[in-house]
Amino acid sequence: MEQSYVIGRLLRSRKAIGRVGRTIATACAAGTQVDAACLKIKNTGGEVEAELTTYHAMCNSACGYLFLGATSREVAPDAALAVHNSRLVLAFHGHPPPAAVAEYRQRRMARADRDRAAFIAAMGISRELDDLIRTVKFENLHLLTRAELYRFGIDTRSLAETAWKLEKEARPFARKFAMLKENGASFRPMEWRLSCESGKRVPLTFAREIDETAVGKTTILVTADAAPDNAAGGSALRTGKYEVWRGSIDPDMLKAILASRSLHVRETTLLPDDKADITKFDIDLTGLTSVWPQLAASCAAATPAPKSPWPAIQQPNASVTPPAAPSP
Template sequence: MGIDRELVDLIKTVKFESKHILTRSEIYRFGIDTRSMIETGWNVETAQRAVIRKFAMMKQGDGRSFRAMEWRLYCESRDRARLMFLREFEADAAVTSTIAMTAGSDKPPAFGRYPARLGAFEAWTAVMTANEVKALFAVPRLQIGESASVVEGPPSQSMFEIETGGLETAWMQLAATCATAPGVAARAAASAASGPIPHIVPPSESFAAPSPGWGAFVPK
């Protein structure tokens, strides 16, 4: 199966009454799952404020580390939504990045030029109309582009793709909740007045939660 013997060596160090949850880096290094990127579908969560969430992890360099990423889609009114993209911040990198998302030939979401810092994460947000959201799930994959500028040297550009599986169903559920919930207009106005970042659970808590399972979890 191509599994690295290092996994066997690790197993020998774990006592029978204990356990060791494999990290994504270990899963990659041991040859269990060598995909450079893993991702979940788009799913609705209603624990606090209703939101659509998608998680992904992307290999950095030789696979010794993976960067966690998340997309959140909020419904702020019947015809208005807010898309947020969060990812782990590279503390040692003196880089200024801009993010773009495209869905085929349609107009891309207009993310802010500079991200906000949320603990160990940086976040970009974009306000979208309902029709612009529908354009996202009209295609099977979305393209995410990054332009990074460093203090010394030329800027670099990179791109990757994410799947839209589950987004249409999730949006229908979220839009129905947004349209019927009391006080939607007031919350939307308050959100717009408070700035680009809605009140959310800190990303570190989201990624630490067991539900996404970024250790031994291997998405289909």
């Protein structure tokens, strides 16, 4: 832990931007990234072709304190930041009395607790994080929720997004997850998809989680930077606790989207009292220009398959399998 504090303070002095990600070596794509064959490739020296991704990336234990040192911190919706309490390992020479060992252990743990609380405070993070850490056993992990990341002051973005990612399934598509802050400190998960061309049009799908008790009908309107007068949209349909809008865009709008930096979204919900609740936000299009040709190639090679029902939106972090927690 002491080393992580040192690195964290170094990052703060350099005004570093911190993100949670992992490196996937291309030559090891079929392996686990840590098997003997993959490690041999990584240790041969020289450049190794690789991809940097946030998908299923995990930062926990001492990594978390290092991460807090960054001036700006970003945890993508498909990555995770996890915390747990510390463990004290003592090594004595000789055979000291048990009472002396217990007294030293108590003093050393109290000092470690004070050091951690002081570091967290010095990094401008809420003391609530330290209070939470004290409740998590060393052997366990607590994955911080998006609301906790925001409330503790770790990732204070009102909209957190993943990069666009190609999903090579029977019916390939490009996907992006996002978490949008609503009233208070709650966050709403959503997903965007661009699918294979159909009749010169490209299916565009938007799905979001909703409050099942909410009332009102919602319509979606989307435009791109490069062609603000060209819009797509329509009414969203409810399926359980999700609201889904399916549409399609013509070649001109697709060209505009690929030439734009942001997709502007306007949600209008008509309430029973004839009032309208309007929400506006922008979805980052950076990186889609490199994913789209990959999608087009995958669509050309894909075997036609019947259209399947829309799957439930994945909860951020829900599918992350935490690795064994190393000793901080």
